[in-house]
Amino acid sequence: MIFKKAFAFIKRSYMLQMSYKLESILRLFFMLFNILTYYFVAKLVGTAGAKYLEPYGGDYFSFVLIGIAFSTYLMVSLRGFSETIRDEQMMGTLEAMLVTPTDTATVITFSSLWSFIFASIRVLLYLLVGILLGVNMTNANLLGALIILILTILSFSSLGILAASFIMIFKRGDPINMMFMSTSELFGGVFFPIEVLPWWLQSISHLFPMTYSLSGMRHALLQGYSLHELLPEISTLVIFSLILLPLSLFIIRFAVKRVKEEGTLVQY
Amino acid sequence: MQVREGEVFGLLGPNGAGKTTLIKILCTLIFPSAGTARVNGYDVLKESKKVRESIGYVTTDERSFYWRLTGRQNLEFFANLHNYYSSRARERVFELLEIVNLENRADDPFLSYSAGMKQRLAIARGLINDPRVLFMDEPTRSLDPKAAQSARDFISSYIVREQEKTIFLSTHNLSEAEQLCNRIAILDEGKIKIAGSPQELKSGLGNGSTLSDVFSSYSGRKLEEEILPKSSFMKERRQRHAGGFGGMRRRGM
Numbered sequence: 105m106i107f108k109k110a111f112a113f114i115k116r117s118y119m120l121q122m123s124y125k126l127e128s129i130l131r132l133f134f135m136l137f138n139i140l141t142y143y144f145v146a147k148l149v150g151t152a153g154a155k156y157l158e159p160y161g162g163d164y165f166s167f168v169l170i171g172i173a174f175s176t177y178l179m180v181s182l183r184g185f186s187e188t189i190r191d192e193q194m195m196g197t198l199e200a201m202l203v204t205p206t207d208t209a210t211v212i213t214f215s216s217l218w219s220f221i222f223a224s225i226r227v228l229l230y231l232l233v234g235i236l237l238g239v240n241m242t243n244a245n246l247l248g249a250l251i252i253l254i255l256t257i258l259s260f261s262s263l264g265i266l267a268a269s270f271i272m273i274f275k276r277g278d279p280i281n282m283m284f285m286s287t288s289e290l291f292g293g294v295f296f297p298i299e300v301l302p303w304w305l306q307s308i309s310h311l312f313p314m315t316y317s318l319s320g321m322r323h324a325l326l327q328g329y330s331l332h333e334l335l336p337e338i339s340t341l342v343i344f345s346l347i348l349l350p351l352s353l354f355i356i357r358f359a360v361k362r363v364k365e366e367g368t369l370v371q372y
Numbered sequence: 373m374q375v376r377e378g379e380v381f382g383l384l385g386p387n388g389a390g391k392t393t394l395i396k397i398l399c400t401l402i403f404p405s406a407g408t409a410r411v412n413g414y415d416v417l418k419e420s421k422k423v424r425e426s427i428g429y430v431t432t433d434e435r436s437f438y439w440r441l442t443g444r445q446n447l448e449f450f451a452n453l454h455n456y457y458s459s460r461a462r463e464r465v466f467e468l469l470e471i472v473n474l475e476n477r478a479d480d481p482f483l484s485y486s487a488g489m490k491q492r493l494a495i496a497r498g499l500i501n502d503p504r505v506l507f508m509d510e511p512t513r514s515l516d517p518k519a520a521q522s523a524r525d526f527i528s529s530y531i532v533r534e535q536e537k538t539i540f541l542s543t544h545n546l547s548e549a550e551q552l553c554n555r556i557a558i559l560d561e562g563k564i565k566i567a568g569s570p571q572e573l574k575s576g577l578g579n580g581s582t583l584s585d586v587f588s589s590y591s592g593r594k595l596e597e598e599i600l601p602k603s604s605f606m607k608e609r610r611q612r613h614a615g616g617f618g619g620m621r622r623r624g625m
Contacts, residue, residue: 112453196436199433201450202401
């Protein structure tokens with residue numbers, strides 16, 4: 105039944121998105137320019153950063169392609185849940201959903217499923233264009249990449265659910281979103297290896313799930329690391345998920361209880 | 373306050389009296405700050421899911437639908453939220469669209485519907501899970517007088533007489549309360565001032581009293597009454613294809 109319900113949310117979101125066809129096409133189309141920008145930046149950089157890029161295969165374009173592709177999931181997670189709540193509040197559909205037997209946590213999490221699917225389509229396009237531009241993934245460990253991806257989505261989603269809890273109570277000004285959106289690109293290793301940072305900034309990087317997610321993904325896709333070799337990233341992401349997921353679910357339940365007590369559920 | 377099974381209970385009060393808040397508490401959308409409430413025997417706080425499984429909620433807020441989806445797509449999605457899937461959901465939605473006389477416009481976008489059609493779709497959504505109790509928050513507020521009368525006729529003839537649902541509705545329309553409700557509670561500033569049948573309440577004030585007098589007597593204020601057109605239920609039924617409610621056939625729900 106849970107899969108049928110998930111499918112119902114995906115179908116609804118898909119139909120809504122397809123009612124704005126031009127927007128969907130443009131979003132995918134203009135993404136290509138983003139990739140091309142980094143392709144030429146990589147040409148400019150050449151082998152200048154080879155020392156730092158060595159653990160990831162030595163090629164800057166491959167490095168940054170994986171970075172921008174998979175950081176999409178963080179953006180979707182951080183924005184997806186809170187934007188879902190806000191959109192449903194503004195459309196006026198939130199109450200109509202919450203008066204059904206489907207519980208609030210399911211409504212919030214399943215409403216964001218389509219965003220993850222659309223993000224996955226974008227990531228696949230990134231990788232496909234990357235391969236066409238010369239990125240070598242012939243040795244990729246797809247199973248390892250899939251495990252990292254699932255753990256990435258779990259840990260990023262937990263942050264997104266935490267962000268949604270803040271939005272639910274405070275309506276605007278969510279610190280989780282602001283903090284991770286503004287710092288993850290710096291500390292998470294999206295555009296450059298964290299080894300470039302001074303040691304004290306590197307220690308901050310280790311507090312971000314993005315660091316392990318991107319590192320694991322690069323090792324799995326570009327260098328074909330085995331599951332055993334990916335164990336440090338996998339185990340750290342498991343720890344992040346085990347801590348963040350129950351915490352976020354607890355906090356969103358608290359947030360729902362609080363707004364139902366205050367009667368502010370549909371305010372925005 | 374107690375509502376009897378099978379009756380139409382009206383909550384009458386001016387804007388801001390607390391009618392919507394009370395309905396939202398009973399629908400588990402807001403938690404009560406004090407006291408207890410039970411719907412169909414289930415506690416609204418401790419057994420909220422069971423409450424939601426056994427109720428329907430009709431709101432006047434036309435924004436509560438996805439405007440770019442069709443009426444059918446909207447109802448099928450909400451049927452899924454009520455755990456109706458695949459052919460069961462499709463059949464139930466088909467049945468409801470016929471009942472509210474929207475079958476010919478079912479595949480048009482919701483945004484192209486008139487106010488009356490939007491309200492009919494809202495009632496269809498409230499009936500998806502065949503609820504024992506239907507909450508209706510000012511069900512005719514956004515309708516023109518003719519469409520409002522048509523909606524009232526549909527409520528009394530189909531939902532009450534044919535389907536024998538318990539209805540808990542809020543209104544600030546005295547005629548509506550008098551026409552539809554077996555019993556009424558007058559709510560003002562968050563407090564029930566008095567409850568009883570319209571006849572009991574009026575006779576308590578003496579011959580010739582109106583519900584307006586009753587309201588003024590208990591709240592110390594006037595409640596404006598909507599002027600209704602002369603419209604008959606049978607006439608509305610005959611004109612069902614002109615855009616009103618229709619298809620009130622028994623479907624063994």
